[in-house]
Amino acid sequence: MSEDADSIPMEYSPILHHLHAGPPSSPSPPPSPSASSSSSSSNHVRNKLFVLCIMLSLWVYMVYCCVGYCATIPTPAVSRSTTTSIITTSIITSISTTITGSEARRGGSLGAPRDLLNDDTEADSRGGGDDWDEGKDMGKDTGKTGLSLNGSDSESQRLPQAIIIGVKKGGTRALLEFLRAHPDIRAVGAEPHFFDRNYHKGLEWYRDLMPKTMEGQLTMEKTPSYYVTKEVPARIYNMSKHTKLIVVVRDPVTRAISDYTQTRSKKPDIPSFESLAFRNATPASGGGGGGGVIDATWSAVQIGMYAKHLERWRRYFPAEQLLFVSGEQLISDPAGEMARVQDFLGLRQEVTDRHFHFDAAKGFPCLKRPEGNSKPHCLGKTKGRTHPNIDAAVVQRLREFYQPYNRKFYQMTGHDFGWD
Ligand SMILES: Nc1ncnc2c1ncn2[C@@H]1O[C@H](COP(=O)(O)OS(=O)(=O)O)[C@@H](OP(=O)(O)O)[C@H]1O
Incomplete structure (x- = not known):
């Protein structure tokens, strides 16, 4: 040293x-x-x-x-x-x-990975967003609670306690946006597709997409493809067997046409609805109709066989945990349908008829603030597209095809939706 x-x-x-x-040392020379x-x-x-x-x-x-x-x-x-x-x-x-x-x-939904924006239903629901796209509603941005740095103690990201699981083109976006007007609900704007496409990413990935909520607030999401995906009931059950499930259903024939209209808006060259609806359809049979057999493997047709899909869900969840919302009623009586939904979720009746304004030009109810005269907010142009005219004989064949499924569905849900 x-x-x-x-x-x-x-x-x-x-x-x-x-x-x-350290200890004082002796003085040095x-x-x-x-x-x-x-x-x-x-x-x-x-x-x-x-x-x-x-x-x-x-x-x-x-x-x-x-x-x-x-x-x-x-x-x-x-x-x-x-x-x-x-x-x-x-x-x-x-x-x-x-x-x-x-x-x-950034908030829950804003931090969502980009691939969430690529699914067909969500891309569709974002497309028109001129007057009201789903990220922008009545001042209740999904990430809004995340803005509070002080309140972060009592706020956290939670897995959803309630999910809108379907059906595609049923009116799921309208229902989610109506629910987001409720102060006790926070929801992801984009469709997470966790239980079908992103399940391998794990529950923490899923939780991370969720907006922050305070104690007593419900976390929600909507992904319409869940209802028809085989693996999903078991996966949601494994996350929590208490999850509340909401399904917006609509006349399966109109739903199929709506589905087709959406696909055609992106791929204008696809064959006619009539020819796709039938197995082995030939131009000679008018592209369908005639004596052809309905093609139940075509997803536009298959999704509407509601009873068949419901059987899978009932193996995991009791009837009380599933609520079926009528897509037709959601348009004609949004407040009435919202009352049922708020009841089912155990929430105060906050979203009432004072929140709705029927826009005659659009043909749909739009959301408004109960107080003041601010302009009502309607969904974008991709909601409420004009459907093509479908051969009446084909529509009739489809009605006949769906009838037994509808009857079974009414019986299983205890509710006649009046589609026949
Ligand atoms: N308030 C309001 N405003 C606009 N549109 C409304 C509303 N309520 C229900 N609908 C119907 O919702 C249909 C689209 O359904 P989804 O939102 O479930 O579509 S998607 O699966 O998310 O793509 C959409 O279907 P189309 O009319 O075929 O476009 C509408 O009929």
């Missing part, structure tokens, strides 16, 4: 003083003037190097924080022993706050 290091008196440095604090000046300058350099090292470590730590790790490490306790640690703590705290704040502002 070098004796010099121990015996040479150092220039006073508060930092080094702390580091070298005074150094010669030349030795004193060279050792004093080498100490000076060493001190500077030491301070530089500390600054460098701080800088590295700040960079580390900025790439996102800071939020996951516990913030060091504020120590008053040295100025350095106070500064370090305040820098770390302010970076943490910035990161937490920006994440909160």
Whole structure:
């Protein structure tokens, strides 16, 4: 060990003083003037190097924080022993706050991965968004609760307690948007498709999509393809067997035409509805109709066999946990249908007839604020498309095809939807 290091008196440095604090040593003989000046300058350099090292470590730590790790490490306790640690703590705290704040502002649904926007129903429901797309409703953005940094103690992301599981083109977007007018509901805007397409990503991925909720608020999402996907009932049951399930159903013939209309809006060259509806349809049979057999493997037809799909759900969930909303009633009497839904969810009756305005030009109810005269908000152009005229004979064949399924469905749900 070098004796010099121990015996040479150092220039006073508060930092080094702390580091070298120890039992007082016996006084050393005074150094010669030349030795004193060279050792004093080498100490000076060493001190500077030491301070530089500390600054460098701080800088590295700040960079580390900025790439996102800071939020996951516990913030060091504020120590008053040295100025350095106070500064370090305040820098770390302010970076943490910035990161937490920006994440909160992103909110559940806004942080959703991009691939969520690629599914057909969601892309469709976003398309028209000139007057009301689903990310923008009556001031109740999905991420709104995330804006509160102070309230974050009582707010957290929860798995949904209620899900709109179907059906595609039934009126699911309208129902979700109506529900989002309720103060006790927070919902993801985009369709997560967790239980069908993204299940391998795990429940934490799913939870991460959810908006923050306070105690007593319900978290919801809608993905219409769940109702017809074989694996989904068991998967939702495994998440929670208490999940409340809502299905918006609509006359299966109109639903099939609506489904076809949506596909055709994206792929204008597809064959006619008539020819797709029948197995082995030939141009000679008028593209369908005639004596052909309905093609129950065509998804536009298959989705409307509601009773068949319901059997799968009933193997996992009791009747009381499933609510069937009439897509037709949701248009003609939105407040009445909303009363049933709020009841089912155990919520106060907040969304009432004062929230709806029937837009005669659009032919649909739109949401309005109960107070004031602000302009009502309607769904975008992709909701309420004009359907093509379908051969009456084909429509009739489809009605006959669906009749037994409808009857069974009325019996299973205890509700006659009046489609026959
Ligand atoms: N209030 C209101 N405004 C506009 N549209 C309404 C409304 N209520 C129900 N509907 C009907 O919803 C149909 C679309 O259903 P979905 O939202 O379930 O479609 S999707 O599966 O999410 O693509 C859509 O079907 P089409 O008319 O065939 O476009 C509408 O008839």
